[in-house]
Amino acid sequence: MSIVEEIGAPRQGAAARLAVEGEMTIYRAAELWPALLETVHAAAAPALDLANVAEFDSAGLQLLLAARREAARLGKTLAVTAASPAVAEVFALLGMTIEGDFA
Amino acid sequence: MNLDQVLHTFIAESRELLEQMEDALLAVGQDGAEAVNAIFRAAHTIKGSAGMFGLDAVVEFTHVAESVLDKVRDGAIAVDDELVSLLLACCDHIGALVNAVEAGTLGADPALAAAGSPLVTALQARLDGGAVASVAAPAPAAAPDGAVRQWDIALRFGADVLRNGMDPLSFIRYLAQLGSIEHVALQDDRLPAADGFDPESCYLGFAIGFASDASQAAIEAVFDFVRDDCEIRIAPRAAVQTVVQTVVPTPAQPVAPAAEAAPAKARPGAEARPQQEKRSVRVDADKLDRLIDLVGELIIAGASASVIARRTQIADLLECTSTLSGLVEEVRDSALQLRMVKIGATFNRFQRVVHDVARELGKDIRLEVNGEDAELDKTVVEKIGDPLTHLVRNAMDHGIEPADVRAARGKPAQGTVSLNAYHDSGSIVIEVSDDGGGLKRDRILAKAIERGLVEPGRQMSDKEIFNLIFEPGFSTAEQVTNLSGRGVGMDVVKRNITALRGSVEMSSREGAGTTVTVRLPLTLAIINGFQVGIGKSVFVIPMEMVEECIEFREQPGADWVDLRGKPLPFVRLRERFGIKGPEARRRSIVVVRYGSQHAGLVVDSLLGEFQTVIKPLGKVFAGARFLSGSSILGNGDVALILDMAALLNDVESDSQAMAA
Numbered sequence: 001m002s003i004v005e006e007i008g009a010p011r012q013g014a015a016a017r018l019a020v021e022g023e024m025t026i027y028r029a030a031e032l033w034p035a036l037l038e039t040v041h042a043a044a045a046p047a048l049d050l051a052n053v054a055e056f057d058s059a060g061l062q063l064l065l066a067a068r069r070e071a072a073r074l075g076k077t078l079a080v081t082a083a084s085p086a087v088a089e090v091f092a093l094l095g096m097t098i099e100g101d102f103a
Numbered sequence: 104m105n106l107d108q109v110l111h112t113f114i115a116e117s118r119e120l121l122e123q124m125e126d127a128l129l130a131v132g133q134d135g136a137e138a139v140n141a142i143f144r145a146a147h148t149i150k151g152s153a154g155m156f157g158l159d160a161v162v163e164f165t166h167v168a169e170s171v172l173d174k175v176r177d178g179a180i181a182v183d184d185e186l187v188s189l190l191l192a193c194c195d196h197i198g199a200l201v202n203a204v205e206a207g208t209l210g211a212d213p214a215l216a217a218a219g220s221p222l223v224t225a226l227q228a229r230l231d232g233g234a235v236a237s238v239a240a241p242a243p244a245a246a247p248d249g250a251v252r253q254w255d256i257a258l259r260f261g262a263d264v265l266r267n268g269m270d271p272l273s274f275i276r277y278l279a280q281l282g283s284i285e286h287v288a289l290q291d292d293r294l295p296a297a298d299g300f301d302p303e304s305c306y307l308g309f310a311i312g313f314a315s316d317a318s319q320a321a322i323e324a325v326f327d328f329v330r331d332d333c334e335i336r337i338a339p340r341a342a343v344q345t346v347v348q349t350v351v352p353t354p355a356q357p358v359a360p361a362a363e364a365a366p367a368k369a370r371p372g373a374e375a376r377p378q379q380e381k382r383s384v385r386v387d388a389d390k391l392d393r394l395i396d397l398v399g400e401l402i403i404a405g406a407s408a409s410v411i412a413r414r415t416q417i418a419d420l421l422e423c424t425s426t427l428s429g430l431v432e433e434v435r436d437s438a439l440q441l442r443m444v445k446i447g448a449t450f451n452r453f454q455r456v457v458h459d460v461a462r463e464l465g466k467d468i469r470l471e472v473n474g475e476d477a478e479l480d481k482t483v484v485e486k487i488g489d490p491l492t493h494l495v496r497n498a499m500d501h502g503i504e505p506a507d508v509r510a511a512r513g514k515p516a517q518g519t520v521s522l523n524a525y526h527d528s529g530s531i532v533i534e535v536s537d538d539g540g541g542l543k544r545d546r547i548l549a550k551a552i553e554r555g556l557v558e559p560g561r562q563m564s565d566k567e568i569f570n571l572i573f574e575p576g577f578s579t580a581e582q583v584t585n586l587s588g589r590g591v592g593m594d595v596v597k598r599n600i601t602a603l604r605g606s607v608e609m610s611s612r613e614g615a616g617t618t619v620t621v622r623l624p625l626t627l628a629i630i631n632g633f634q635v636g637i638g639k640s641v642f643v644i645p646m647e648m649v650e651e652c653i654e655f656r657e658q659p660g661a662d663w664v665d666l667r668g669k670p671l672p673f674v675r676l677r678e679r680f681g682i683k684g685p686e687a688r689r690r691s692i693v694v695v696r697y698g699s700q701h702a703g704l705v706v707d708s709l710l711g712e713f714q715t716v717i718k719p720l721g722k723v724f725a726g727a728r729f730l731s732g733s734s735i736l737g738n739g740d741v742a743l744i745l746d747m748a749a750l751l752n753d754v755e756s757d758s759q760a761m762a763a
Contacts, residue, residue, distance in 0.1 A: 033302040062291075069291075070296070093276065094287045
């Protein structure tokens, strides 16, 4: 369970990709939120890599939604570059798609 | 509300559901499809709720059972005795799993998992075998209300849902098992801006289009665990087009307008669904016990206030204390009433016992239950289960004859064991009867003589002889089966019942059947007591047993008086308890009745009726006969509560010995 930050190529400016590993649930929501917020604030094109998210619940979903809203407020777009099966299952349950909602 | 509480609710509800499942299983012979549906629903709900708590062991096991039940519902698997027994065993196993959840040992107990696996195998065999049978089995009519209906479900979760350990998504997943989710619209309009966002609060809402053949109640049940934390609207689509926008309640849907107008906070679901309002509250039993303890202390304190008030002779104070004691009495009654439960639930558990034991014995026996509404204290109910089970098993094993003997005696092939309960003078009476062979008086007597329990040649009444069965070391079974003869004899039954300040009696007619009558006090905590004085000692007689008080006239040598033409045996309490000191000049007899017996108690003075909080006697008094407890009087003195059953028993055997 760790947050891995990868700084993108310098020519893209402050593009940053945050990779979340392990749980993205109520148990870690308070811990993850500042990291998400920072990514959204710092990067011109904030992106999240959720490929290694083992568990994903309503709290995790809310984090995504809140981050997306914050990005939109700043005129940015939050992208999800990859989603683990756990994330994909929740999206499917709610009739959402990564491509449609977090492109 | 926290996770622990929710989990407790789950445990309590699962137990209730298991009970319902058991009842339905036992009724499947009569109720058919209706019972099967009930069983399926119970299993289904347990599985769903367990899933919400991530109790995988429960879910996995229940899932297999549910699959079998589903096939049964479809008619693909026929219900037979064996299946019922298998499913009953599954009920027990789920119960064991739920117990493990409560103890926090679920998943850590390999024995439990091992116990489940043969059941799973047996269930699986049914599933596989059922597939073949399904070809032959006619397709039954669909469920009565089988039509698939469209529902609109609007959910708004309260802020604390996540913190309470619940995941809104799991409710949607569970909902998907009841039918098909056609669309879900995630509503994040309450999601605040980043600086106001609390990652642990819930801001989500969902609008769900749902198609299912389940009833509204079944759909509502999905949200049982969040009802208090969540706004829920469930409406058939025909009635309301878009539920999400139902800001003004339509006449067809009686929602409280306040629920909509209020800001999106966690609202009690009951407010939104008045028609489903529950009229009962679950209370921890310990809290009730504490309340009753406190009421006990209140009574003692009130009594001492009254004593002091009487001493001061201040009229105002006397009036106050008298009002107060009236109120205290009411408080006592309603506090005790809180702990009263109907005996029906206990009785119904015996359907299962009778079913299992009848199978084991290879006898056809049914259970008849009467007086389920009679109420008694929860603490008594909890303790009466074991003795009753033994009596019922005994009646089935030794009472009911084998089918051929019954046929020869011209009785119906099916034996009947009946449980009956009723109230009688401050006690509850529970009768366990059978229509079996009855007790053989002579054999019991012969055996008692052989065992040295009675001297040969002694004259005894039928009742006395029958009651010998309760003597330690007495067993009349010609053959020891694996049901009885396991060391738990009738003497243990009697001891358990006596420990509850109760009594047990046997009556029987040879060839026609046997009835065991258990008499128990309604409550173990507080009684109305009649206080009597002997010398400086105060004794308490339970008020319900006091019939009248008469003047005592000494007739030398006689230990009975003439009460309106009938002899009334009496006991001199002074002698019985070896109290020294001169006898009072005017003495009285308190006439008491216990069950069918009447007797008099000779006392020095009559002190009147008082509420009495029963305190158990210490170990020092363990050997004291005739005493069932103690109580603290208003002036701080200790009064002893008389054990009527023991006293009157003694009177009876004394007088019989005299007669003999």
